[in-house]
Amino acid sequence: MQARAEGSAGPGSAPRPTRAEGDPGLSARAARLARAAGSQRPSSRPAGNPLREGLRLERMPDPAAFVLFGATGDLAHRKVVPALFQLWRTNLLPHEFALVGIGRRPLGDDGFRTGLRASVEEHGRAPLTAAAWEPFAACISYQRMDFGDPAGYAALADRLDELDRTRGTAANRLFYLATQPSAFAEIIAGLGRAGLDHEVHGGGWRRVVIEKPFGRDTISAIRLNREVAKVFRESQVYRIDHYLGKETVRNLLVFRFGNGIFEPIWNRRYVDHVQITVAESIGVEGRGAFYEEAGATRDILQNHLLQLLSLVAMEPPATFEANALRDEKVKVLRSIAPLGPLEPAAVAPGVVRGQYGPGWVAGAAVPGYRAEPEVDPQSETETFVAVRLTIDDWRWAGVPFYLRAGKRLPKRATEIAVRFRAVPHALFKGTSVDPEPNLLALRIQPDEGILLRFAAKIPGLGLDVRPVNMDFTYGSAFSVDSPDAYETLILDALLGDASLFTRADEVETAWQVVTPILEAWARGRAPDFPNYEAGSWGPAAADALLARDGARWRRI
Amino acid sequence: MAADLGGRPPSAPPRTGPEVLPFGIAAVPGEPVLRWDGAATTVAAVERELARIWSSPPARDAIGGEGREERTVAARTSVLNLVVVARRPEIGERVAAEISTLTGRHPSRTLVLVPTDPDGPPWFRAQVRAYCMAARDGAPETCAELVYAVAGGETGRHLAAVVTPLLVHDLPVALWWPGDPPFGTRPADELVALADRLIVDGSAWPGDGLDRLRAVARLARSVEVTDFAVLRQARWREAIAAAFDRADLRPYLGSLRQITVTHASHGGPDADWSTNVVRPVYHVAWLASRLGLRPIRALHRDTRPEDRGRRRASRPAPPGGPADPGRDLRATLGAGRGRTVEVVIRPAISTVAAGTTLRVELLAERRGRELRVEATAEADVVRVRARERGIEVLDRPYLASRRTETDLLAEAIEVGAADHVALDALKTAAALAAPEAQP
Numbered sequence: 001m002q003a004r005a006e007g008s009a010g011p012g013s014a015p016r017p018t019r020a021e022g023d024p025g026l027s028a029r030a031a032r033l034a035r036a037a038g039s040q041r042p043s044s045r046p047a048g049n050p051l052r053e054g055l056r057l058e059r060m061p062d063p064a065a066f067v068l069f070g071a072t073g074d075l076a077h078r079k080v081v082p083a084l085f086q087l088w089r090t091n092l093l094p095h096e097f098a099l100v101g102i103g104r105r106p107l108g109d110d111g112f113r114t115g116l117r118a119s120v121e122e123h124g125r126a127p128l129t130a131a132a133w134e135p136f137a138a139c140i141s142y143q144r145m146d147f148g149d150p151a152g153y154a155a156l157a158d159r160l161d162e163l164d165r166t167r168g169t170a171a172n173r174l175f176y177l178a179t180q181p182s183a184f185a186e187i188i189a190g191l192g193r194a195g196l197d198h199e200v201h202g203g204g205w206r207r208v209v210i211e212k213p214f215g216r217d218t219i220s221a222i223r224l225n226r227e228v229a230k231v232f233r234e235s236q237v238y239r240i241d242h243y244l245g246k247e248t249v250r251n252l253l254v255f256r257f258g259n260g261i262f263e264p265i266w267n268r269r270y271v272d273h274v275q276i277t278v279a280e281s282i283g284v285e286g287r288g289a290f291y292e293e294a295g296a297t298r299d300i301l302q303n304h305l306l307q308l309l310s311l312v313a314m315e316p317p318a319t320f321e322a323n324a325l326r327d328e329k330v331k332v333l334r335s336i337a338p339l340g341p342l343e344p345a346a347v348a349p350g351v352v353r354g355q356y357g358p359g360w361v362a363g364a365a366v367p368g369y370r371a372e373p374e375v376d377p378q379s380e381t382e383t384f385v386a387v388r389l390t391i392d393d394w395r396w397a398g399v400p401f402y403l404r405a406g407k408r409l410p411k412r413a414t415e416i417a418v419r420f421r422a423v424p425h426a427l428f429k430g431t432s433v434d435p436e437p438n439l440l441a442l443r444i445q446p447d448e449g450i451l452l453r454f455a456a457k458i459p460g461l462g463l464d465v466r467p468v469n470m471d472f473t474y475g476s477a478f479s480v481d482s483p484d485a486y487e488t489l490i491l492d493a494l495l496g497d498a499s500l501f502t503r504a505d506e507v508e509t510a511w512q513v514v515t516p517i518l519e520a521w522a523r524g525r526a527p528d529f530p531n532y533e534a535g536s537w538g539p540a541a542a543d544a545l546l547a548r549d550g551a552r553w554r555r556i
Numbered sequence: 557m558a559a560d561l562g563g564r565p566p567s568a569p570p571r572t573g574p575e576v577l578p579f580g581i582a583a584v585p586g587e588p589v590l591r592w593d594g595a596a597t598t599v600a601a602v603e604r605e606l607a608r609i610w611s612s613p614p615a616r617d618a619i620g621g622e623g624r625e626e627r628t629v630a631a632r633t634s635v636l637n638l639v640v641v642a643r644r645p646e647i648g649e650r651v652a653a654e655i656s657t658l659t660g661r662h663p664s665r666t667l668v669l670v671p672t673d674p675d676g677p678p679w680f681r682a683q684v685r686a687y688c689m690a691a692r693d694g695a696p697e698t699c700a701e702l703v704y705a706v707a708g709g710e711t712g713r714h715l716a717a718v719v720t721p722l723l724v725h726d727l728p729v730a731l732w733w734p735g736d737p738p739f740g741t742r743p744a745d746e747l748v749a750l751a752d753r754l755i756v757d758g759s760a761w762p763g764d765g766l767d768r769l770r771a772v773a774r775l776a777r778s779v780e781v782t783d784f785a786v787l788r789q790a791r792w793r794e795a796i797a798a799a800f801d802r803a804d805l806r807p808y809l810g811s812l813r814q815i816t817v818t819h820a821s822h823g824g825p826d827a828d829w830s831t832n833v834v835r836p837v838y839h840v841a842w843l844a845s846r847l848g849l850r851p852i853r854a855l856h857r858d859t860r861p862e863d864r865g866r867r868r869a870s871r872p873a874p875p876g877g878p879a880d881p882g883r884d885l886r887a888t889l890g891a892g893r894g895r896t897v898e899v900v901i902r903p904a905i906s907t908v909a910a911g912t913t914l915r916v917e918l919l920a921e922r923r924g925r926e927l928r929v930e931a932t933a934e935a936d937v938v939r940v941r942a943r944e945r946g947i948e949v950l951d952r953p954y955l956a957s958r959r960t961e962t963d964l965l966a967e968a969i970e971v972g973a974a975d976h977v978a979l980d981a982l983k984t985a986a987a988l989a990a991p992e993a994q995p
Contacts, residue, residue: 050846051797054977060801095952447695
């Protein structure tokens with residue numbers, strides 16, 4: 001890693017604040033940087049470990065301190081720490097590792113560890129054993145801190161320096177922001193003031209992992225990115241969209257670019273349209289207040305659905321390297337055609353919003369969205385969104401991409417379906433069923449797998465044709481014990497591989513796709529909410545969206 | 557092979573085991589259940605029985621509305637054929653039990669072949685089973701077929717003729733040969749020729765195991781080889797490699813002086829020749845092949861003066877006296893530019909299975925500083941210690957359990973591609989095991 005000259009900043013970032021006399025944060029930064037520069041030593045990047053070849057990891061993560069902001073929160077306890085423990089248990093973390101939890105609650109190290117142990121027991125993938133937990137627990141400490149307090153960051157910096165000495169963490173630090181999004185900018189500024197962002201040549205790396213949501217529209221996303229860029233270079237920033245860590249999403253890349261037979265037909269000449277569905281059967285599950293602010297568009301469409309779209313539609317990258325991959329993904333997002341003038345009521349011919357009313361899901365009666373706890377009884381938040389997008393590029397011009405996401409749909413299912421064009425000439429006229437166009441479905445969850453539908457002759461004297469499925473189920477070929485998405489992504493962040501993380505321009509471009517929709521909705525009321533029954537596949541308008549093109553949603 | 561091979565079987569396949577739970581009756585997700593159990597006395601009848609499983613209506617029926625087939629209820633996995641040759645019925649039964657627990661993971665069709673009664677009349681008896689498993693409630697079941705065949709007389713000497721018609725076409729074939737495979741004989745060579753992957757366990761070979769090691773290395777030119785003895789050592793390799801993740805210790809890898817592997821021996825007058833040393837040889841071979849060290853002198857028994865006394869002592873231990881473990885094996889590796897690395901494979905009296913690795917030690921010297929790294933293992937942990945100039949610089953437990961045969965089999969058949977690290981180790985091991993040229 002190259003040291004960044006003091007005062008220089010990444011593109012698009014605002015100039016650094018001038019050093020104010022007497023500001024404890026800034027003088028602390030200056031003092032730390034001076035000390036760090038004093039300890040600077042020539043870089044001796046060692047060659048790789050030849051004994052690692054052929055082992056599970058050809059390169060182990062460097063020794064590092066993992067600083068977890070929001071350590072007493074739900075995300076830390078349900079996902080981040082269980083994933084860290086699983087990595088530790090399977091020897092994928094370096095021995096020289098330290099986890100520093102940062103939170104507002106007054107807790108001691110032991111109290112923090114006890115709470116984490118209970119969470120790992122509940123949410124971990126494998127049973128917790130004392131033999132594995134005790135050494136892991138010895139790596140864990142807790143610091144109570146108000147995110148706005150400069151003294152807290154100075155204390156954190158001292159603690160991290162001490163961990164370098166006591167645990168050999170080699171001045172590498174990963175800051176993981178699992179807090180409310182409103183705290184992101186404050187924490188990043190605090191880290192910057194204390195000089196905790198600063199990488200010294202040969203003296204360790206600094207990385208920051210940020211959880212979604214990255215902003216709530218284009219302007220706020222740009223603003224947040226700017227705040228981050230004031231402190232960290234883009235190469236130090238890892239924005240997590242956990243969907244990209246899912247095994248089957250990663251398999252999408254292998255499926256497309258590791259097989260020779262699909263790529264030649266993966267274009268407008270052969271593809272009629274593409275459907276991407278992220279369906280949830282659950283409601284807001286006690287997170288009504290959060291969901292009121294978010295809605296399906298911010299929660300799913302802006303990130304998960306557009307990420308899946310870009311993976312399906314992107315050009316092959318020249319190398320499997322983080323920026324090459326993300327360059328291609330962002331090109332897809334930039335090529336999405338604007339939805340046209342968006343009217344408040346109908347928004348546009350290409351967008352449908354919905355909100356569920358009471359109904360039945362999985363044999364149980366469930367309340368409507370407006371009757372959920374913490375939800376406004378007159379709420380206009382959408383729990384369903386469907387959108388018809390087109391990608392104006394050489395490969396996809398004229399091919400509709402239908403995306404939908406919703407809560408309280410009949411089942412939990414995520415899949416990508418590519419429907420191919422019908423045969424050019426109907427040879428088997430007069431048969432009872434016309435041959436249906438071919439379909440390729442990539443099931444992300446559940447029952448991860450790939451299905452290809454083609455026409456076959458029904459045995460008998462006539463020439464009747466019906467579609468049959470060729471169905472590959474992941475679990476039938478590989479052990480079903482895939483790593484959790486968080487394990488994959490945390491390990492990648494520790495290894496410095498940003499391929500599966502979202503870049504600033506990707507986030508902003510994705511917001512540019514959805515912000516006009518949100519703005520149009522904000523201008524007027526949603527007249528017909530609730531407009532679909534819980535347990536149905538969304539409002540009738542979603543079906544009409546496809547019917548206009550002569551298509552219909554795949555029944556999942 | 558369609559005709560009944562006749563003859564009255566002196567023994568039949570085992571009929572014990574779980575009850576059949578017919579297709580359509582819900583089972584506990586994540587646990588394999590026996591969905592089909594049939595019998596056959598000819599290979600053609602086995603083929604018919606296998607076809608019947610999938611033509612039975614409950615297995616074929618589909619769910620999904622509008623009269624359109626969406627997803628089948630149960631499907632055979634389409635991953636690979638697994639052929640197992642069990643020279644003794646008890647091995648066959650153990651293997652069949654292990655494979656039934658792998659359902660939903662890998663093998664699509666497993667053929668367990670038990671040749672028996674070689675001098676009797678030819679006969680053939682087979683049991684045809686299907687085990688199915690649903691990953692979760694409501695998910696379609698994936699099934700694996702298991703054919704357990706006992707072949708007597710002449711039939712047992714032509715197993716390739718039994719296997720060929722029963723393979724699922726277009727799927728790779730893995731051949732697992734537990735125990736001591738008679739490589740070099742016609743029946744064995746015919747079966748190996750059918751296989752894409754040969755799975756063996758070098759730690760089960762008779763004698764010191766080195767002649768089988770050379771034979772397997774020759775076979776590795778035409779078939780992928782997986783040796784459980786290599787897979788078992790993964791935790792040792794990970795733990796030893798992890799020590800050299802430390803940037804300050806890594807340079808020592810370039811200036812290794814000696815590799816010493818200590819293994820268990822039960823002692824006795826024939827300990828030299830009856831202790832299987834395949835596992836310690838693999839440790840050395842892995843280190844050598846990864847570090848670019850080439851054998852320049854193959855393994856030979858230590859005949860240095862101080863060992864002659866030990867050789868004379870290779871007699872049954874006097875009552876109450878210490879048993880003699882046998883003699884060291886030594887070899888020399890070349891590191892280029894005239895630098896050499898000494899190899900010592902040292903027996904030590906132990907109650908664990910003879911040939912089990914007890915300790916791997918590396919000695920390196922660099923710029924006048926000496927580094928000693930020592931790895932030892934227990935059931936759930938490999939411990940690595942390092943001392944630099946006599947001062948402890950590393951003492952690290954590496955949590956990893958010893959793996960069962962079922963785990964190893966699952967891994968062996970999961971590997972889709974050639975494992976060049978294992979192949980390099982096998983080739984180096986065979987070179988180390990080369991018979992010494994007569995002086």
